[in-house]
Amino acid sequence: MDGTNAEPKTPVKTAQTTFRIVEALKSRDGATVTELANHLDIPKSSAHNYLRTLEHEGYVVQHGQQYEVGLRFLDLGGYARSRERLYTVATPEMERLAAATGEYANLLVEEQGLGVFLAREHGENAVSLDSYTGQSVRLHTTALGKTVLAYLPRDRVDAIIERHGLPAKTDRTITDRAELFEELTEIRQRECAYDREERIKGLNCVAVPILSDGDITGALSVSGPVSRMDQERIDEEILPELRRAANIIELNQTHS
Template identity: 65%
Template sequence: MGSTDSEGRTRVKTVGTAFRILEALKSLDGATTTEIANELDLPKSSAYNHLQTLEHEGYVVENGQTYELGLQLLDLGAFARQKQTLFDVAKPELETVATETGELVNLLVEENGRGIFIRREQGANAVNIDSYTGQSVHLHTTALGKTVLAHLSAQRREEIIDRHGLPEKTENTITDRDRLEGELDEIRSEGVAYDIEERIRGLRCVAIPVFKDDSISGAISVSGPNSRMSEQRIQDDILPQLKHAANIIELNQTYS
């Protein structure tokens, strides 16, 4: 049986439940049938049947009484990532920026209204944070995501915010639509976005867009602790390197 969502699309309930279970296994870092049933407010028998089916198909593995995500998911994710031309052409430029700055360098694209990290390169002094390749984040919480939002159409931005909201990650997260639109105007005008502890406390990021055929294809950034990310360093050192990298990536993306 299916239902219709707010955008008029038909949703198959059992498929949705299966993906909710996968997401719960991720957030709980593995769980028993009872824990999944409680987490998702499902009958225990339904949770068990879904877990057994996912295990049979290779997307879940069973360790004793605990279920965990299976590596079959890695195969799907790796295949999807390789379909992104940007993933390959950006690699050498991001490696150079990471080496020169010593910081964490990220590449993010938008998919289904969320920001997806598709590549990360770590410099010698890069901080260890919770981001990883394949991670999905709310666009408004990162410099990368705000860069992408700024260069989407107003209608597309409205659709994304209506669907995903503007949840607060830290006390610095922008959760007001009007304030966000004001900042996006500045990002479009200046070509640069900043994230000052808006998703992770103590972390500052600077990001710029990457275009293909006048459309936004993604964004690249440098992230580091506030103590190393002074405005002078960003302007004199980091931004010139990001702009140089974006220029080469755009050329290679267009003519590869």
């Protein structure tokens, strides 16, 4: 997957505005015409025309004065995910992993320099989180994302950092480039990555790579509250289950 996402030579302004509107509706959890126009600094009449067109096509719905992202995007997302072979072969093992640990099992892939949650399965003790299937996150903020970065070529990692930066999500997020590269080296050496409250306070996570012919195709993790995800449990229980699941997924994506 290409992590650079170069700017097109001749961008189509109307297409850019359309997607800016959709992203704004998502980030604001809905908006009125006036709110959207002010947020994007476009004429109110233009905002109204875009919204009405999107509504007509089924991508936006209106509730009173509020416009929201429509469920037609779910159809597109479901289709895109169904075409990912990794999702198909990983799902059964993720279900077993979640059942065995009682926590969340997560599958992430890199696209356009961001991490995308391709699938999530919750065990009986899993806590409620802000994450959801399809959500994009900065790679440096999660064990999953750091695992992906650790197995990408250095120039790809540099390009991703240049594009997306290293912003903090919590006071434990790595925001220094040199420190990040030191950790990526350690991740490759031990073949696993840790997230100790680096994206969500109170949450720990451990991840392992999913490889195909030596190339990273995704990362698999287990996440849970700090109170249950101590190092002893990770070493003795979680990591063996993770590595077993990743091994089976790697074999299935290569040979099945």
